[in-house]
Structure formats: C-alpha cells, structure tokens
Amino acid sequence: MNVTLRQLSAFVAAADTGSFTLAAERLFITQSALSSLIKELEQALGLRLFDRSTRRLKLSETGRELYPQIEKILHDLAGVVSEAGNLKALERGTVRVAVPQLLACTLLPEVMAGFHRQYPAVQLRLVDCAVESVMARVFSGEVDIGLGPEREANSDIQASELFRMPFMAVLPPGHALAKRRQLAWSDLSGQPLVTLQGQFTELLVSDVGEAARDLHKEAFMQVTFMTTALALVRAGLGVTLCMPYARMLVEQYGLVMRPIGDPVVERSFWIFTRRGRSLTPAAQEFLKFLQQRLQGPDTFA
Template sequence: MNITLRQLRAFLAVAQAGSFTLAAESLCISQSALSGLIKELELGLGTRLLDRNTRRLHLTEIGERLRPRLEGVLHDLDATLKQVIEHRDMQAGLVRIATPQLLASALMPELIAAFQARHPKVRVQLLDTAVEQVMARVFASEVELGLGPEREANSDIDSTLLFEGPFMAVFPPGHPLDGRPQLHWAELTAYPLITLQGQFTERLSQDLRAAAPELAFKPAIEVAYMSTALSMVKAGLGVGLCVPYAASLIRVYGLQMQALGGPAIYRSFEVFTRRGRTLSPAAQSFLDFIGPRIRAMPHLR
C-alpha cells in the first residue's frame, strides 16, 4: 500500500465540498488531476470511497467511515506542522537555561528582557543553581543550555567559550584603593581579602601561582555566596573580588570595582550543551543574541 498525503487531502477536499469542481478549485489543481488522485487512492486501498455520476456525488460506507477519522488526523498534522514553522520562525518556543546564582542575578535579567522584547512569543525559563550543578542539569536534559565558568572536559557535554573577563577588586567608595589609575595584586596584600569558597578561589590561586609565584595570595575570609562577600566588603571588613559581569550587583551594594593587573588574570565563561544534540531555533537564537552583547560590556571580551 502506497498512500500519499496528497491523495488523502484530495479525498477530504471532495468529501467536504461535495463537488469535484469546488474541491479542485480549493486545491488549485485541475479536475482531471483531482480525479486521478482519488482513483490512485481507491486503487491503493482496494475499495471505492466515492459513488459519482454526472449529477451527484456520494460517499460510500467506507468513505463515510474514513472522512471523520481523516479530518482529525489531518487537523492534528496541520497543527503540528504549524507549530514547527512557528518555532522555526521564532513565533513560539521555549529556551531553558541553567546558570550559577551570580550570573542569574547580575547578568541574565537584562539580557532576557532584551531578547523577549525582540521575540515576545518565545519564553525563557531560567534555572539558577549551584555552579557545580550547571553541567549536571544539562546532562539530565532539565535545560537545553548551561552558562557558567569553564569546567573540565566532559565526554557527554560540549562547551563553547561565551566570554572572558578579568578579576576586579571590589571596595567601598573612599577606600585607600579608590581612585588609583591602576591596581596590582600585590597591593591587595595590605587588606583582608574576602573571596568565595571552592573552585572560585582554588582556580584563582593556581593561576596566580603560575603567573606570579612571588605573590602571597591568602584570603582572610571565604564565604559561599557573593551577596555575603559584598555585604562584608560594604561593612569595611575587607576587599572583595569579582568578574566584571557582576557590575550591576556591585552598584546595588554601592561599591566600586577596578581591574587588577600585574598580572591580569582572566576567567572564562562557557556555554554547555549536550553532545550530539541540535539546539532548538529558540535556544540558538538566544545564544546568537546574548553573545555579542555580553562581550561588548566594559572589560569583557
């Protein structure tokens, strides 16, 4: 049996119009072409679907049974194809993203708002999670995209560079470091250093040892959340560290930040996706949208 969609649509058009002439017009084909499609369908099914003469047209019993079922099937098919086209043309869609809490609060809201202003029918679902869980969320297919600091290679996850930014010193207005044209890591040793626990500090310590072995990098306080670190900096308990994408959060706390040199240490942030999976049009469009905007921000590249 070799039944085609074109044959089924031809039969349904005739059944609904009750006329070969009207059905042919609705399908924009000739009556002879329409008759040929109906004949091919009946031959393929091995039964007649229409009784017709020069005056009248009737559905056979089998034709009557086929019509409502076919109407439902083709309606569902057309609706599905419409959804595919809408997703392709960004008239619908869902982007699911996992990011660490700091990225989620300091960077993503404005980017999501700008993206949805351009694509109002595409929803963006943001999952803020622990930095160690970003890749796991991608692997479990809870999200399509993960954004976060670079991690060790994973055979199930593809990673692509999104942006890089240098470490910045964070301090209150009027601090002795405020207003200096350039800051060096060695200058921070005169003040208690407040950093984040885990890979943030461990990786930074490794990078500094490799780039400047003579530097004494010894954080005085390590906390779990950037909000805690910034509150402590605001209270005058020490100097903090951050990457420039957190500028909006630094302003909320009324703090200053300045790039550190001697040496400049950069942190890379990547996009994580499931290996071998094609991104949805909405997810790919979101990445294409946010990448240039992030890299155009001060100090980022």
C-alpha cells in the same frame, strides 16, 4: 498499503464539494489528476469510497465512516505544520538557561529583556544555581544552554568561549587601597580576603602564580555566593574579587572596584550545550543574541 497525503486531501475535497471538478479547483489540480488520486486511494484501501452518478458524487457508506477520521488526520497535520511554522518564526517556544547566581542578578536580566523585546512570544526561563552545577543542568536536559566560568567539560558537553574579563578588587570606599586607581596583587598581601568556594580560589591562586606567594589561601574566608562576599566586605570584614560585569551590584552595596595588575588575571566565560542534542529555533536564536550582545568590545565598558 501506500496511502499518501495527496490522496487523502483529494478524498476530503471531493467529499466536501460532491464534485470532482470543484474538488480539483480547490486543490489547484486537474480533474483527471484528482480522479486518479481517488482511484489510487480506493485501490490502496481495497474499498469503494464514492458512489458515482451522472448528477452528483456521493460518499459510500464506507466513505462516510472513514471521512471523520481522515479529516481529523489532515486537521492534525495542519496543526503540526502550523506549530512548526510558529516555532521557526519564533511565534512561540521556550528557552531554558542555567547561570551562576552572580550572572543571574547582574548580566543576564538585561540580555533577557533585550531578547524579550525582540521576540515577546518566546518564554525565557532562568535557572540560577551554583557555578559547579551549571554543566550538570545542561547534561541532565533541565536546560538548553548553560553559561558560566570555564570548567573542565566532559565528552557530552559542547563548550565555546563567550568572553573574557579581568579580576577586580572590591573594597569599601574608605579603605586605604580604594585611593589607588590600580592595584597589584602584592597590595592584597595581609588583607583579609573573601573568596568563593570550590575551583574559584584554586584557579585564582594558580593563575596569579608567583605574585600570589604572599596570599595565604588557608586564611581566605570562603563563601558560596558573591552577594555574601559583598555583604561581608560592606561590613568591613575584608576585600573580595569579582568581574567587571558585577559593577552595578557592587555599587548597590556601596562598594568600589579597582583593577588589579602585575599580572592581569582574566577569567573566561563559556557557553555550554549538550553535544548531539539539537537546540530549538528559539534556543538557537537566543544563543545567537547572547553572543552578539556579550562578545562586542564595548560590552562591559
């Protein structure tokens, strides 16, 4: 059995108008083409759908029984097409993004607000989590997109660099080092240093290299969240390190940031998506928007 949508549309149009002529006009086809579609449908089904007379076209008993079901098929299909159009036109849709806590409370809200102004019908859902669990959220399908510092990705994760930023020292404004416009890593020797747990500290010491020889990793106070580190620095319990994008949060804690050189150590931030899984139109547009906003030279000036 080979039933087409054109045949079903011809059947409903003919049933609604009671005339091949009017049905053909509704569908913008010739009367002979419409008559052929009806005949093809009857042959495919092996049923007579209309009782024909010289005065009026009427549904047969079988046609009357099938009409509600065929009309529903066409109505449901129209709904699917309309919904697909809405998704493509970003008249609706949902984007789920996983980001570490610091990005979630500094950089992402402004980006999300800009996207929402442009596409108010698209729902944005932010999942703030530990750095190490961003890729896991992407892999499980809990989110469409992950954003975070570079991490070793498995074969199921597609990773692309979004931006790079240098480390900054965060100090109380009355700290002796705060009087300098730029610091060297050797200036941090002997300072109580608050860092983040996990790969943050290991990668930092590795990247700083020889300049870190006087930084004793065992003496670092390691915490889970940057907000905790900032609170400890504000209490006078040490200094910490973070990225320039957190400047607003740092200032809210009453602290100051100073660049560190000799060497300049940068951290790259990446976009993570699930390999082999297509993004929705809304997620594709958000990804494009994210790249445009965060890859410009003056983004973090």
